[in-house]
Amino acid sequence: MATDIISWNLNSISAKYPFLQLLKHDFAPFVLCLQETNLEPSQNFTLKNYNFYRRDDIPDAHAKGGVAIAIQSKYRSDEIQLQTIIQAVAARTYFEKLLTICTIYLHHSLPLDQQELQKLFSQLATPFLVTGDFNVHSTL
Secondary structure (H helix, E strand, O other): OOOOEEEEEOOOOOOOHHHHHHHHHHHOOOEEEEEOOOOOOOOOOOOOOEEEEEEOOOHHHOOOOOEEEEEEOOOOEEEEOOOOOOEEEEEEEEEOEEEEEEEEEOOOOOOOOHHHHHHHHHOOOOOEEEEEEOOOOOOO
């Protein structure tokens, strides 16, 4: 039974799709947390045998950034609707016990403070796991 959780800043899910398929085949992770998906809202994207939750970011009408969580569909999962300016997506999954998973992408140009992160964390049911690209250029 796979219980791996993999986090990957892939800088374009479309460009890295063949590698994503290899990763799924070789490791069959329970959860994939993906950053910089670069998907536009009009793009339909799925991963076979996974529930796919995403938040796209479209500054200046060009796909940039974006995050996604893919959870094996044999396990129950539900997306959590977040109220935040942070590029983040979160889902609850019921693998053995409740676990909330959140992945974020902190773009270096986003003016961010600790209060915004606390606001995000307060929306996550415990226990929770946060993964992401926390950007070395971020002032936070």
